[in-house]
Amino acid sequence: MPLPPPRISKSRRPSSPSPTTSPVANGNHFMAELPAPVNKDVDFANYFCTYAHLYYQKVMLTDPVRMEAYYNAVFKNPYHFRNKVVLDVGTGTGILAIWCAQAGAKKVYAVEATKMSDHARDLVKANNVDDVVEVIEGSMEDVLLPEKVDVIISEWMGHFLLRESMFDSVICARDRWLKPGGVMYPSHARMWIGPIRSGLCEQKWNEFENAMSDWHCFANNMESQYGVNMNVLTKPYLEENEKYYLKTSLWNNINPSQVIGTSAVIKEIDCLTATVDEIRELHVKFSLRIKQDRTRLSGFAGWFDVHFRGSTQNPAKNEVVLTTAPSEDNPTHWGQQAFLLHPSVRVNEGDELAVSFLMVRSKHNHRLMDVEFTSELQQSSGQRHLPVFSKFYIE
């Protein structure tokens, strides 16, 4: 299988039909409405099934940036774990739970929704921590623990942080099971956006044009060979391909030199206090300054970092940061999400971009995101361009 794979499997097209929330698309704009209840069976089939494969768990276990960050967070702050009760939300193979036990935890509840729990149980036993770690198969939202916990640890971050919406489950676990004064690992998260140049703009446009010229050949052939005129389907086919090639954000490991200006933090999350309402819809305005001369703005890249700081009452003595920012030496399996503009825009050093950004959950699947950028370029000469509106899907 090709590497690196997506963080979780996604149906490529059409997008997965799992209506779990109900924002409505109104003209060009996504508008959030109250979320509909999640259909658990559909969610399991679309989302959890991927994590039931050791192949995907191994992708995460072989990301050194991710592994080092969690390992250091636990073992450089062992007093947060020694003789403590810990909850690992979404234990996967059990790796974080095993580390917590090795760091001296008195009890670790390791909750996993999928059958990966069987492998986790085996791994826990094989590493002689089965007297401390209890693997529980079930959805975090349904699991009943016999006691409250001192620490919640979880690796819940999806592409561009919030894809997968797994943080909802961590919030649910925190509100039910964390003792007052308890600690979250990680404790904080931030989302970033930066302006980029990328050859992918042209590549995706060419792929889109090829797909359409292939369609026209196919339609001509259908008419001449089988006597059926396909033209009524040309527009829907174009829209489907526009979405796939031009409006779907791309997983990409961007080189830092491709970031052509300043980056902005668009969201900061305190894991101890965040609510689902706070992350369900993000609407942010920010500005970016171009720092390279005579280049092209191909679009925007989004990434995140998380911090292991402990809590105000109980701070980590050794703070650890896990970043997925563009990096030549330390790329991660999350990469960055590229949102490409068609066409790209000529920009110069000193130009300013005023950006309005909106992200809501997809109406088809609450674990995927719909994104809008409205960007207004002001050249260093003072000349202002008309705002450019672009809509994207994080699938």
Ligand SMILES: C[S@@+](CC[C@H](N)C(=O)[O-])C[C@H]1O[C@@H](n2cnc3c(N)ncnc32)[C@H](O)[C@@H]1O
């Ligand atoms: C990103 S993986 C992390 C696995 C492991 N903790 C690690 O760090 O290698 C997230 C895991 O959480 C599980 N998961 C996600 N949401 C869950 C929920 N609500 N209840 C239980 N498990 C969940 C997934 O099945 C998956 O195995």
